[in-house]
Every structure is written in C-alpha cells, then in structure tokens.
Amino acid sequence: MNSFASKVMLFLVAAVLVISSIGLSPASAWTPFKDVSSSDVEIDYLYDRGLIKGISSNQFGPDYSVTREQAATLIGRALGLSGTERKTKFSDVSSSSYSSGYIQSAVDKGIITGYPDGTFKPKQTMTRGEMAYLLSRAFNLTKTSTVFFTDIKQDSSSTSLYTAVNKIATAGISNGTGGGSYSPNKELIREEFAIFLARALEPKFKVAFQNATIAKLYSTTDNLNVRSGPSTSYKVIGQIHTNNEVQVYGYSGNWVYGKSGSLTGYFSLSYLAKATSKPSRVMVIDAGHGGSDPGAVANGLVEKEVNLDVSLRVERMLKAKGINVLMIRRTDVFYTLDYRAAYGVKNGADAFVSIHANAYTPGTSGSETFYSASVANDSKQLATFIQNRLYKAMEHNNRGVKEYDYRVLAANPLPAALVELGFLTNSGDAAKLATSTYRERAASAIAEGIEDYYDWKQQ
Numbered sequence: 426m427n428s429f430a431s432k433v434m435l436f437l438v439a440a441v442l443v444i445s446s447i448g449l450s451p452a453s454a455w456t457p458f459k460d461v462s463s464s465d466v467e468i469d470y471l472y473d474r475g476l477i478k479g480i481s482s483n484q485f486g487p488d489y490s491v492t493r494e495q496a497a498t499l500i501g502r503a504l505g506l507s508g509t510e511r512k513t514k515f516s517d518v519s520s521s522s523y524s525s526g527y528i529q530s531a532v533d534k535g536i537i538t539g540y541p542d543g544t545f546k547p548k549q550t551m552t553r554g555e556m557a558y559l560l561s562r563a564f565n566l567t568k569t570s571t572v573f574f575t576d577i578k579q580d581s582s583s584t585s586l587y588t589a590v591n592k593i594a595t596a597g598i599s600n601g602t603g604g605g606s607y608s609p610n611k612e613l614i615r616e617e618f619a620i621f622l623a624r625a626l627e628p629k630f631k632v633a634f635q636n637a638t639i640a641k642l643y644s645t646t647d648n649l650n651v652r653s654g655p656s657t658s659y660k661v662i663g664q665i666h667t668n669n670e671v672q673v674y675g676y677s678g679n680w681v682y683g684k685s686g687s688l689t690g691y692f693s694l695s696y697l698a699k700a701t702s703k704p705s706r707v708m709v710i711d712a713g714h715g716g717s718d719p720g721a722v723a724n725g726l727v728e729k730e731v732n733l734d735v736s737l738r739v740e741r742m743l744k745a746k747g748i749n750v751l752m753i754r755r756t757d758v759f760y761t762l763d764y765r766a767a768y769g770v771k772n773g774a775d776a777f778v779s780i781h782a783n784a785y786t787p788g789t790s791g792s793e794t795f796y797s798a799s800v801a802n803d804s805k806q807l808a809t810f811i812q813n814r815l816y817k818a819m820e821h822n823n824r825g826v827k828e829y830d831y832r833v834l835a836a837n838p839l840p841a842a843l844v845e846l847g848f849l850t851n852s853g854d855a856a857k858l859a860t861s862t863y864r865e866r867a868a869s870a871i872a873e874g875i876e877d878y879y880d881w882k883q884q
C-alpha cells in the first residue's frame with residue numbers, strides 16, 4: 426500500500442468511526458465481548474470511544490487485575506495525553522515500553538508520582554486505594570463531603586488516602602464495596618476500573634454517594650441534640666427523642682454521624698444505646714363506678730368496692746412488671762364516663778382497661794371482656810389476652826370476648842377493654858369475688874393479660 430492509499434484507508438476508518446458515533450450504530454451499545462453483560466453500559470461507553478480494549482477479540486476480562494502501567498495508559502488515553510513512547514523519570518520504565526509516554530505525561534501533569542526510590546513498579550497490580558489517588562488527581566477533584574468508610578481512617582490532610590477516597594466518593598465515582606467498606610488494599614479489577622473511569626468522564630454514570638448504615642443505635646434520652654459536627658461547639662440542627670433509632674454511618678471520637686428520621690448529623694455516643702430500652706408501657710386502670718354510683722349490688726357485694734379492690738391489686742402487679750399505671754380512682758369517688766374515656770390519651774397512656782362486675786339473672790355466671798370496634802386499634806387483642814386468662818383464673822364460665830360500644834370504650838382513642846369479673850347476682854361468682862384469694866387471682870389474670878398484650882405489641 427502506498428502512502429496515499431494508506432491515508433485514504435485511514436480517512437475511511439475515521440469516517441466510519443465518526444458515523445457510528447453520531448448515531449448509525451444500534452441504539453443499544455454493542456461490544457464484541459462475550460464476558461460482559463449488556464447492562465455493563467460503562468464498558469460499552471468506553472469501548473465505543475476507543476478508550477478500552479479487550480484482552481482478546483471477544484473477551485474483556487472483567488475480573489482480571491489492572492497493572493499500574495495499564496491504569497496510567499488508560500487514564501492518559503481518556504485525558505488525551507501524549508502517549509508517544511519516550512524516556513521517563515522512573516528507573517523501571519524504559520523509553521521503549523508501550524506505556525512510557527502516558528506514564529511520563531501523567532508525571533508531567535502531577536497525576537502520578539511513583540515511589541520514593543525512583544521506581545514506578547509498572548507491572549504491580551493497582552489497588553483501589555491507588556486508583557482513588559489516580560482519579561482524584563487526573564480529574565482535578567477538589568470537593569469533599571461527610572464520607573465514612575469503616576476501613577479508612579478519617580484524615581483531612583490533602584495527601585491522605587481518606588481525602589482521595591472522599592473526593593471520588595463525593596464526585597459520584599465510588600460508593601465503596603458494600604457494608605460501609607471501601608477496600609483500599611484490594612486489587613483493582615478491569616471491570617471496576619472501567620466503571621470508575623466512565624463515571625469520572627460521563628455525568629450520567631455517576632452515583633449519588635450514600636454512606637452505608639453500619640449499625641443502629643437508640644436514643645436513651647429525650648431531646649437529644651443533633652449537631653452539624655462532632656462536638657458541642659457545633660450548631661444544633663434538631664433533636665431526637667427516647668428510643669428514636671439512629672442509623673450509624675460512622676464514628677468520630679465520642680460522636681456518631683448518622684441519620685434519625687429526616688435529620689442527618691452528629692449524635693453524642695453518650696446518649697445512644699445498642700438496643701431500645703423497653704418502650705413506654707402506660708396503662709390506665711379504671712375501677713368502674715364509684716362515689717354516688719355503686720354499680721351492681723347483690724349477694725352482699727357492692728360492685729364499686731369489688732372493682733376498686735381488684736383494680737388496686739392490678740395496679741400493684743403491673744408496677745411489679747415495670748408497667749406504668751394511671752389510676753382513674755383510688756378511692757370511692759365518682760367520675761363521668763367521658764372523663765374516664767379521655768383520661769388516658771390526655772395523660773400519655775397507651776392503653777385502657779376498665780374493671781367491672783356483672784349483674785343479671787341468678788343462674789348466669791362467668792366472665793366476659795368487651796371491646797369497641799368503633800375505634801380502629803388493638804382493642805380486641807387487648808380484650809382477648811385478658812379474657813383468655815381471666816375465666817381460667819376465676820374457674821368459671823368463659824362468656825368470651827364481645828364487641829359492645831360502652832362509652833368508656835367507644836369514646837376512647839386508646840386500645841381499650843372492659844372486663845366483667847363475674848356476676849354478683851350469681852351466688853357462685855359472688856362467693857368467689859367476696860374472697861381476697863379470687864380477687865388476687867382475677868387481678869393477676871388481668872395483669873398477665875395486659876403484659877401479654879404489650880409483648881405482642883412489641884413484636
């Protein structure tokens with residue numbers, strides 16, 4: 426081929442390349458590589474631009490490692506640096522080496538520095554940490570952000586590994602290797618190199634950096650300040666509350682950087698614990714009737730007195746279980762049903778149980794527990810947990826769990842149940858309810874049922 430012919434051939438090749446790059450190529454990019462999936466768009470992108478080649482005509486070799494001279498060559502090509510083979514400053518890169526031009530160009534641009542002993546170690550595999558340095562210099566990355574990797578110590582000096590990795594993370598080039606790691610000492614493979622390079626070159630491939638959640642901690646205090654930096658001298662940007670979850674992104678001394686709800690910032694480690702303390706359990710116990718309203722009266726028993734005695738026993742037992750109790754009454758006083766129904770929600774309780782005794786025909790006996798379906802909550806479960814224990818403890822008829830809109834239930838926004846301990850009008854039930862033994866048994870069943878309910882709620 427004479428020189429003119431070869432120039433024509435070059436022109437034709439160039440023309441074909443130009444045409445294919447302006448849209449005559451298929452809509453989905455294509456590479457000849459059988460070991461690259463069609464979703465590897467970054468590899469397609471680089472291949473289309475002639476920036477990468479395969480290890481053979483149809484193999485890209487995505488898992489092969491990248492040597493330092495290969496990396497320098499690829500970066501040099503991507504940046505359009507001179508690849509003309511020439512003498513380099515490194516004793517181990519000869520002027521006849523294919524990579525010598527790109528290596529020396531990269532040195533001239535301050536992109537690579539080599540080792541203190543004057544070598545470049547061109548055949549040595551590049552690590553992910555070295556790639557961070559290479560990319561941050563090659564693309565003049567300057568921006569940093571709050572970036573945490575568990576395997577890289579924070580170090581704000583401009584030449585630190587942390588700063589280099591921070592820059593490529595902030596630039597949307599790397600999100601790390603998962604689980605909060607960057608794996609700086611891991612050998613870089615060709616696929617990773619291609620992805621990094623494509624992201625550095627083309628904004629559409631960039632990933633929004635997101636710190637990984639490496640632990641979950643919970644606030645042990647109310648009104649815990651969230652700050653813009655890791656000390657009390659930084660601005661307060663919000664507050665979280667007892668048992669609020671903090672997704673931990675990283676640790677900085679005695680501070681945690683992380684996210685709680687919509688707040689991202691620093692939290693003092695002194696006020697965070699591994700597990701949530703038991704969520705607040707605040708139960709309202711309502712001894713039915715009272716004062717001018719005696720309730721049912723039969724077989725020598727007055728309902729308001731039985732209700733109060735059993736309620737006080739329930740209070741004692743719940744407190745022993747670590748459950749907070751708000752009592753509607755501890756003495757023989759009258760309160761309206763609306764007062765009782767609204768009391769719990771006004772005072773920070775999370776559930777309500779009203780305690781009563783029944784009256785009907787002498788032959789009717791047994792216990793039953795009511796809930797209202799008019800408020801959508803866990804009232805039926807609360808009633809069921811109590812009733813399942815109560816009739817057994819009372820050793821009498823199980824009249825079951827029933828739906829009825831008693832005022833203290835239907836007007837109550839909390840999960841609420843109304844317990845009927847037994848029938849004062851039935852001699853058998855009345856005889857039991859006259860004794861402290863059965864009152865204690867009934868109270869214990871109610872307290873256990875309430876605890877069952879809270880345990881169930883916690884699941």
Ligand SMILES: [Zn+2]
Pocket residue numbers: 713714720721728781782
């Ligand atoms: Zn009653």
